[in-house]
Amino acid sequence: MRRHGGFRMSLSVILSRAQEGVGAPQVMVEVNLSGGLPNTFIVGLPEAAVREARDRVKVAIQNTAFEYPNRRVTVNLAPAELPKDGGRFDLAIALGILAAANQVPRKRLLDCEFLGELALSGELRPVVGVLPALLHAGKRRRRVVVPRANAAEAALVDGADVRVAESLAQVCAWLRGEGELPGPRDIDMPPLSEAPRVPDLADVRGQLQARRALEIAAAGGHHLLLIGPPGTGKTMLAERLPGILPPLGESEALEACAVRSVAGEAVDTAHWRRRAFRAPHHTASAAALVGGGSRPRPGEISLAHHGVLFLDELPEFERRVLEVLREPLESGRIVISRAARQSTFPAQFQLVAAMNPCPCGHAGDPSGRCRCTPDQIARYRGRLSGPLLDRIDLQVEVPRVPLTELTTPRGGSDEDSAGVRRRVEAARQHALMRAGRPNAEISTRELERDCALGERERVWLQQTLERLHLSARAYHRVLRVARTVADLDGAAACVRREHLAEALQLRRIDV
Ligand SMILES: Nc1ncnc2c1ncn2[C@@H]1O[C@H](COP(=O)(O)OP(=O)(O)O)[C@@H](O)[C@H]1O
Ligand SMILES: [Mg+2]
Incomplete structure (x- = not known):
């Protein structure tokens, strides 16, 4: 504390992290208390966010049995050019104000980062993007305090010094040395709901060529298009691709979880090595598919990172929507530009697409029930652009299976996913030894x-x-x-x- 112009002045600095793409850039929350009319100014947040943060932090501090400083409070979030919306800085702002007012000791604030939104009661609410924030903080060897509701996600990061807290009061007690904050693995997690069973290839009857194509797609990482009338098992086959791919390695799994984290999707910590299967509907907007929004969020292609993106009824997708897939198919990532800002999300997915052979779906059926004209069929297929089809290495027909084949008990050809996965893993090993990557790449x-x-x-x-x-x-x-x-x-x-x-x-x- 020092004297400045006759008024007592007091400054504190608290570290936090913003969220940008799947990155987590450092943010410094500087709080200054000075004389003048009691009021609170927050610099470096958009105007609406300022109003909300100011009210939440003030009431949360009062409800935590502290006194809100009766002085001029200036909060500066630096650097200025980062996206800083949302309540993720509430905890850091509140601690900055309390530290500047000497209501909490500063010792433990050094070398520590804080994330969390405050409820008016002073309880901590979860924030998105905890996983990337922990990975970044870990590189700096900093301790991080996160909301308890983010504990499951925090527990995925090995070797990071993470503490979880339920409320501002609990954090302040810890700062005063009146108790420890638990680590994310110390607390009781809610019992896991039964994980959905991974669909198995043993359920698929016949379709030998399509099964073989699926195996080759898995072994080489090739994109796959399935063409056939409705009800022949195209969706079934697509859903079974993740189950014949090798499970994710640790760094791949963390990358995939980081996308889910910034999208605000729950991270299934018991099955975090499973590959994603995302199947957006053909009415999905370009933003839903590739990401977007005023505060850019990852889309389906990024949620499918290191997993499978299934586009059923491919010709029904808007052409404009399919066009935007070309960049990520080429580069494995997507850059979303909003005003002056760019966000990059990873999007290295394996595409499985399905389509009918014609508008009615029955072209080529031996019963001759298709009434589409050659012209209609050409126009239907023409909806798919050449450049998109060019990127799909495997394109196979999935014809109707005779009813007798569907109703007979499982035959020898209906091998289960575990058997196929062993061959896929062996084949992938050859490619990895040779080039370090699957053949498709x-x-x-x-x-x-x-x-x-x-x-x-x-x-x-x-x-x-x-x-x-x-x-x-x-x-x-x-x-x-x-x-x-x-x-x-x-x-x-x-x-x-x-x-x-x-x-x-x-x-x-x-x-
Ligand atoms: N080859 C198959 N083996 C076993 N069941 C099948 C097969 N093809 C279709 N079915 C049955 O028909 C249903 C519809 O299959 P689906 O995969 O949705 O077809 P498509 O996507 O080609 O329209 C499945 O849920 C399954 O019960
Ligand atoms: Mg289908």
């Missing part, structure tokens, strides 16, 4: 290096592509898929003609 240069064909195979493929009038683009796609087929075959070194032939089979739309 390697460049054409790496592809040509890792997929060198023998002279006979090369000539055969060239002649076949010419006969089918396929482009150079198709050539690389066939090679890429053939590489995965060979990996599944355990053929680490060479891609043989049968691998190429199967890869060609799995691209019906070009042919």
Whole structure:
């Protein structure tokens, strides 16, 4: 405390973190008390947020049996240019005011970060983006105090010094040395609700080619389009892709959880290594799909990060919505621009799309019930842009299964997901050893290096592509898929003609 112009002046600084994309930039909350008319000014927040924060913090302090300073209170949130909306700074602001007024000791405030919104009662409310904030604070070796309601999420971060608190009163008692704050793993979590069962491939009858395509998609990380009439199991198959992919590694899982955290979605801590399966409806807006809003939130493609994005009835999606998928399909992330600000969210997802072969859904059905004209069919398929289809390595038909096949008991072909996953993991291992990435993600240069064909195979493929009038683009796609087929075959070194032939089979739309 020092004298300034005849008035007592007192300053405190509390650390917190903002949320921007999946980042958590540092914010310093500076509080100054000075003479002058009693009033509170908050600098660095949007106007509406200022009013709300001021009222919440003042009442919460009073209800925690402290005195709100009867002085001029100036709160500055620095740096100025970060997004700082929401109540996540309430706790830091309240502690700054109490510290500046010497109502709490400052010792434990140093090297500690605070996150939490205050209820008028002084209780702490959960905030979004706790996981990214903890990861960042951990790098600085700082302790972080978070609301108890965020404990489950906080418990995921290993090695971070995290304390959870229920109220401003509890935090202040701890600052005065009158008790400890528990760590997130010390407290009783509510009993976990039974996790939904991961759907298993054993439920799918027949559809051998589509099952095989799903396995290849999983092994190589290829995007997949399923084409067939309604009720043939396309949705069933798509839902079963996460179950045949290897579980997420720790850093992948943390990345995926960070997206859920900033989206304000509950993080299922018992199953946080499971891959996401997101299936937005075709009426979803571009913002819902790729993210957006005045305060940018991640969309479905980011919630599917390291998991599966399923777009059912692909041609029914608005073309404009599908166009925005192109950037993330290329780069694995999405940049959302709002006014002067840009937020980046990860969006490395595996796309599974499904569509009917024609508007009525029955084209090609042996019963001949399809009444669509060739023109209608062409227009329907034309709704999908070439550049989007170009990025989907696997495109297969899912025909109607004879009723007898659906009603007979499980046959030998209906292998369960665990068996398929073992082959997928082995094949992925080959790709990882070679290029460090699944085959779908390697460049054409790496592809040509890792997929060198023998002279006979090369000539055969060239002649076949010419006969089918396929482009150079198709050539690389066939090679890429053939590489995965060979990996599944355990053929680490060479891609043989049968691998190429199967890869060609799995691209019906070009042919
Ligand atoms: N190949 C199949 N094996 C087992 N059940 C199937 C199969 N195809 C369809 N079904 C049954 O029909 C229902 C609809 O399947 P669904 O996957 O939604 O079809 P689609 O997405 O192709 O319209 C499923 O819930 C399932 O009960
Ligand atoms: Mg369906």
